[in-house]
Amino acid sequence: DAEITQSPRHKITETGRQVTLACHQTWNHNNMFWYRQDLGHGLRLIHYSYGVHDTNKGEVSDGYSVSRSNTEDLPLTLESAASSQTSVYFCASSESAREGQDTQYFGPGTRLTVL
Amino acid sequence: ILNVEQSPQSLHVQEGDSTNFTCSFPSSNFYALHWYRWETAKSPEALFVMTLNGDEKKKGRISATLNTKEGYSYLYIKGSQPEDSATYLCDYNQGGKLIFGQGTELSVKP
Numbered sequence: 001d002a003e004i005t006q007s008p009r010h011k012i013t014e015t016g017r018q019v020t021l022a023c024h025q026t027w028n029h030n031n032m033f034w035y036r037q038d039l040g041h042g043l044r045l046i047h048y049s050y051g052v053h054d055t056n057k058g059e060v061s062d063g064y065s066v067s068r069s070n071t072e073d074l075p076l077t078l079e080s081a082a083s084s085q086t087s088v089y090f091c092a093s094s095e096s097a098r099e100g101q102d103t104q105y106f107g108p109g110t111r112l113t114v115l
Numbered sequence: 116i117l118n119v120e121q122s123p124q125s126l127h128v129q130e131g132d133s134t135n136f137t138c139s140f141p142s143s144n145f146y147a148l149h150w151y152r153w154e155t156a157k158s159p160e161a162l163f164v165m166t167l168n169g170d171e172k173k174k175g176r177i178s179a180t181l182n183t184k185e186g187y188s189y190l191y192i193k194g195s196q197p198e199d200s201a202t203y204l205c206d207y208n209q210g211g212k213l214i215f216g217q218g219t220e221l222s223v224k225p
Contacts, residue, residue, distance in 0.1 A: 042216060
């Protein structure tokens with residue numbers, strides 16, 4: 001069965017370290033998204049991609065980067081982790097249905113703690 | 116700034132009660148709205164995609180309606196069961212920009 005996975009599921013790191021969170025989907029979806037979930041803010045979009053070599057900034061992109069070298073993967077990198085980036089991170093993917101109508105499929109989430 | 120508002124923030128009902136909650140959004144340049152069900156320690160799962168004014172969707176005891184002119188969607192649960200306990204999230208797409216509401220947390224007591 002097709003799925004979307006994230007790794008690691010839990011990560012503790014120190015301020016200033018570079019961290020990469022992996023997202024892998026086997027749906028063959030063109031669209032992939034990274035969100036963070038924080039109390040009082042719901043889900044906020046960090047970066048997204050509509051296809052290989054395409055990346056776009058979302059609402060809260062500062063301090064994060066992504067790259068899309070193939071259809072299946074969209075790794076999220078924190079160049080220099082900060083305590084404000086302690087959060088739960090969700091990856092999602094969707095196919096390119098008629099504009100705006102594509103339903104997103106979410107990964108299980110990664111809980112990141114920056115000490 | 117685009118705002119998607121969900122109300123109430125939380126809801127506590129007894130098993131068997133019917134309930135409903137609201138997702139409000141700006142009514143201009145509407146593309147689509149999704150409802151998701153999000154259980155604790157899991158990831159959001161899609162319930163419905165709503166695209167046309169007047170849309171009504173149903174899945175078992177859960178249904179949703181859409182009014183794009185006035186900018187709201189209702190989610191209804193008939194005869195709530197403890198397994199319906201979750202956060203119900205809406206996501207609004209306006210011209211390609213995706214915005215999530217903060218969710219309505221539903222707790223159903225047996």
